[in-house]
Amino acid sequence: MSPRDPHTEATTGATVSAGHSKRSDAERNRGRIIAAARTVFGRDGLNASMASVARETGVGIATLFRHFPRKEDLLAAVFADRMKAYAQATDAALADPDPWHGFTGYIETVCAMQAADRGFADILTMNFPGVPELEKYHARAYEGFLELIGRAKDSGQLREDFTSRDLVLLLMANAGVLGATADAAPDAWRRLVAWMIQSFQAPARGPLPDPPEDAALYEAMRRASRSATVPSPESDAEPATGGTARSR
Numbered sequence: 001m002s003p004r005d006p007h008t009e010a011t012t013g014a015t016v017s018a019g020h021s022k023r024s025d026a027e028r029n030r031g032r033i034i035a036a037a038r039t040v041f042g043r044d045g046l047n048a049s050m051a052s053v054a055r056e057t058g059v060g061i062a063t064l065f066r067h068f069p070r071k072e073d074l075l076a077a078v079f080a081d082r083m084k085a086y087a088q089a090t091d092a093a094l095a096d097p098d099p100w101h102g103f104t105g106y107i108e109t110v111c112a113m114q115a116a117d118r119g120f121a122d123i124l125t126m127n128f129p130g131v132p133e134l135e136k137y138h139a140r141a142y143e144g145f146l147e148l149i150g151r152a153k154d155s156g157q158l159r160e161d162f163t164s165r166d167l168v169l170l171l172m173a174n175a176g177v178l179g180a181t182a183d184a185a186p187d188a189w190r191r192l193v194a195w196m197i198q199s200f201q202a203p204a205r206g207p208l209p210d211p212p213e214d215a216a217l218y219e220a221m222r223r224a225s226r227s228a229t230v231p232s233p234e235s236d237a238e239p240a241t242g243g244t245a246r247s248r
Contacts, residue, residue, distance in 0.1 A: 029065050033057045037078045041119030045083070046126075048119075075123070077131045082120050084138035086113065090144025100157035102150045104197050107167070109175050111193045115186075121175050159204040165211045170196050172220070 040048045050071060054064045068074040089109045096102030102221035114121040128134045142173060152158035173196075174189050181188040212220070 046122040099151035103152040
């Protein structure tokens with residue numbers, strides 16, 4: 001057996017320590033970027049630039065892109081937990097033995113989540129086919145909402161002409177109220193939602209105009225989302241259509 005080389009052992013140990021230190025620094029930077037992005041997207045919505053996230057974090061833009069090459073990658077890291085909570089809200093609503101209470105409670109919960117986070121408000125009306133972390137929760141929430149609609153209608157408490165597209169319209173209307181009232185009247189959205197829930201209840205007081213066609217609703221959401229996100233050439237973000245906009 002050859003004798004140990006103290007110099008080699010010391011060098012190896014220093015290399016391992018340096019590698020561990022770099023990984024720790026990278027993990028800390030990633031955590032700081034996600035925390036800063038939560039602040040920026042929550043305050044400014046998805047129209048916030050990657051550069052503004054870098055400034056909030058205190059890192060260079062190159063460091064940001066090393067961790068998150070696409071904006072969608074950063075959105076997934078920031079909003080996966082909120083999308084999970086969004087999907088879990090349907091689970092909780094479906095567990096409610098009162099179909100109407102479950103249905104209305106879900107709408108109130110989603111609108112409250114929208115009011116609490118401008119970035120999440122944008123996420124609610126968009127699809128991210130290249131970001132499975134967000135898409136799986138989006139699909140789960142949508143399927144759960146369809147079941148909530150069916151239960152509420154079967155109980156005789158939800159008007160028969162309600163469709164899932166009406167939730168999209170409510171979220172778009174609520175976003176407008178939230179944007180207009182902001183800090184001046186932060187609870188104004190609650191009155192809008194209460195009015196809308198009462199209008200959904202059976203028996204209907206009168207017929208409604210037909211809901212917008214899927215293509216028309218898609219175009220409306222496309223225009224709204226155009227200022228909500230800054231697509232890169234490889235961007236996968238698009239307005240939510242088939243999932244959220246399909247009628248029951």
